[in-house]
Amino acid sequence: MDSYSKLENSLIESGTMLCVGLDTDLAKLPKGIASNLTGMLEFNRIIINATQDLTAAYKINYAFYEQYGHEGFRIIEQTMNLIPQSKFIIADAKRGDIGNTSRSYAKACFEALNSDAITVNPYMGSDSVKPFLEYSDKMVFLLALTSNPGSSDFQRLKVDNDYLYQHVIEVSSKWADYKNLGYVIGATHPDELRTIRKTIPSNPLLIPGVGTQGGDIDGVLSANNGGVALINVSRDIIFAGADSDFANQVRIKAEFYKSKLKWQ
Amino acid sequence: MDSYSKLENSLIESGTMLCVGLDTDLAKLPKGIASNLTGMLEFNRIIINATQDLTAAYKINYAFYEQYGHEGFRIIEQTMNLIPQSKFIIADAKRGDIGNTSRSYAKACFEALNSDAITVNPYMGSDSVKPFLEYSDKMVFLLALTSNPGSSDFQRLKVDNDYLYQHVIEVSSKWADYKNLGYVIGATHPDELRTIRKTIPSNPLLIPGVGTQGGDIDGVLSANNGGVALINVSRDIIFAGADSDFANQVRIKAEFYKSKLKWQ
Numbered sequence: 125m126d127s128y129s130k131l132e133n134s135l136i137e138s139g140t141m142l143c144v145g146l147d148t149d150l151a152k153l154p155k156g157i158a159s160n161l162t163g164m165l166e167f168n169r170i171i172i173n174a175t176q177d178l179t180a181a182y183k184i185n186y187a188f189y190e191q192y193g194h195e196g197f198r199i200i201e202q203t204m205n206l207i208p209q210s211k212f213i214i215a216d217a218k219r220g221d222i223g224n225t226s227r228s229y230a231k232a233c234f235e236a237l238n239s240d241a242i243t244v245n246p247y248m249g250s251d252s253v254k255p256f257l258e259y260s261d262k263m264v265f266l267l268a269l270t271s272n273p274g275s276s277d278f279q280r281l282k283v284d285n286d287y288l289y290q291h292v293i294e295v296s297s298k299w300a301d302y303k304n305l306g307y308v309i310g311a312t313h314p315d316e317l318r319t320i321r322k323t324i325p326s327n328p329l330l331i332p333g334v335g336t337q338g339g340d341i342d343g344v345l346s347a348n349n350g351g352v353a354l355i356n357v358s359r360d361i362i363f364a365g366a367d368s369d370f371a372n373q374v375r376i377k378a379e380f381y382k383s384k385l386k387w388q
Numbered sequence: 389m390d391s392y393s394k395l396e397n398s399l400i401e402s403g404t405m406l407c408v409g410l411d412t413d414l415a416k417l418p419k420g421i422a423s424n425l426t427g428m429l430e431f432n433r434i435i436i437n438a439t440q441d442l443t444a445a446y447k448i449n450y451a452f453y454e455q456y457g458h459e460g461f462r463i464i465e466q467t468m469n470l471i472p473q474s475k476f477i478i479a480d481a482k483r484g485d486i487g488n489t490s491r492s493y494a495k496a497c498f499e500a501l502n503s504d505a506i507t508v509n510p511y512m513g514s515d516s517v518k519p520f521l522e523y524s525d526k527m528v529f530l531l532a533l534t535s536n537p538g539s540s541d542f543q544r545l546k547v548d549n550d551y552l553y554q555h556v557i558e559v560s561s562k563w564a565d566y567k568n569l570g571y572v573i574g575a576t577h578p579d580e581l582r583t584i585r586k587t588i589p590s591n592p593l594l595i596p597g598v599g600t601q602g603g604d605i606d607g608v609l610s611a612n613n614g615g616v617a618l619i620n621v622s623r624d625i626i627f628a629g630a631d632s633d634f635a636n637q638v639r640i641k642a643e644f645y646k647s648k649l650k651w652q
Contacts, residue, residue: 185492222601223536226451282548
């Protein structure tokens with residue numbers, strides 16, 4: 125099954141747009157979980173068990189694993205083996221380089237790790253993104269307007285009458301079908317999201333920034349206007365509990381987000 | 389010693405601005421080297437032995453290793469152990485994410501792997517770059533005008549009277565001292581390089597795109613105007629020979645580039 129169909133199925137089967145972000149930070153692990161790589165994997169196992177019937181997707185934030193070198197990278201692989209096959213998996217790696225190098229990053233994500241989708245940075249232009257799009261059964265989420273304060277520095281610069289992020293969407297949306305190419309739009313920008321949804325009603329969106337980053341859920345849902353989207357929550361779910369019963373707290377938080385982020 | 393001093397020393401001691409790029413592609417390994425990860429490390433060992441007195445620096449292109457998952461990532465670590473301590477090492481990883489995530493990428497590069505510098509993508513703005521700059525004894529090379537054809541898609545968009553890449557340089561050069569912050573400028577753009585050097589005479593530049601990508605060496609040297617810079621050559625050196633005597637061919641190519649790219 126191609127990844128776009130898997131995304132649609134995950135949304136329908138789970139009934140939610142929730143994506144759980146596995147930003148597993150050793151410094152924040154709850155009581156009873158060892159603060160080492162064994163603990164990291166054990167924590168992910170518990171989080172996945174506690175949330176798999178409540179989420180459409182998981183997003184793996186590569187940085188939190190890479191910081192421990194190849195042993196951390198191995199935890200990514202082991203974590204992916206714990207995620208049920210029906211769930212959509214996003215490699216949140218923010219990659220992008222010249223053509224022959226992007227080809228290797230695409231191979232890393234789609235072959236070595238068999239993710240359904242990867243986040244890609246558009247700054248280096250078409251030949252840096254196309255090697256990812258050549259995997260026609262997989263998906264790219266291209267960064268457009270990100271959730272962080274620094275999104276104002278360059279993404280919101282005026283280019284002719286548009287902002288840079290609008291220009292990125294306009295140009296790149298011609299590179300591939302909506303079934304292969306989605307965009308990252310931060311939940312912290314609901315007004316811009318509303319406008320973007322009018323331009324690209326069909327491209328899937330990955331919307332991070334709800335929860336700890338402060339994005340407003342109702343504003344985001346209204347602005348998204350029923351389009352195919354995953355709304356990511358990381359820290360607010362996975363670190364919901366600090367004690368040995370944390371799996372229950374995680375489940376309560378995930379249930380809350382599942383019901384707020386209904387897919388219908 | 390901080391990385392900027394190490395860069396200056398490497399230039400002086402080696403007498404060249406050459407940086408050898410370890411874009412080790414299993415499909416291109418010479419005869420006699422096994423096309424697997426053991427061969428990859430063995431190849432890197434031979435390349436490093438053949439070039440270490442001819443180069444100021446090595447650049448490790450993460451993609452070529454990551455495509456083999458955690459075992460590939462391990463080859464990065466093992467390769468770094470083969471490089472003499474006096475040589476400047478660049479993690480060519482093109483990272484960048486929201487603040488807390490960039491902090492982990494910085495830790496990956498500067499602590500887990502102890503690189504001197506990392507390439508960072510500016511698209512996500514200040515809070516995505518600053519966690520790297522907080523390692524005040526290390527260096528960032530921020531992507532400005534890259535060597536690939538796609539650099540025209542967004543980097544050359546007009547923002548007010550400047551191009552986007554000029555704006556990136558102007559804004560970001562206020563984030564840190566030139567000893568911490570350099571820029572990636574493709575050798576395929578000598579005219580733009582000349583103008584950039586007038587704006588930022590002191591920031592170190594990482595200039596890829598000479599060799600296989602077709603950048604003109606004399607044009608680049610003239611445009612750089614004697615500034616602190618590393619000029620990277622990857623494929624044209626490391627894949628100079630296809631037979632079992634490839635180390636000699638590699639050495640001849642590296643000698644050629646060393647003498648063309650004199651540091652004085």
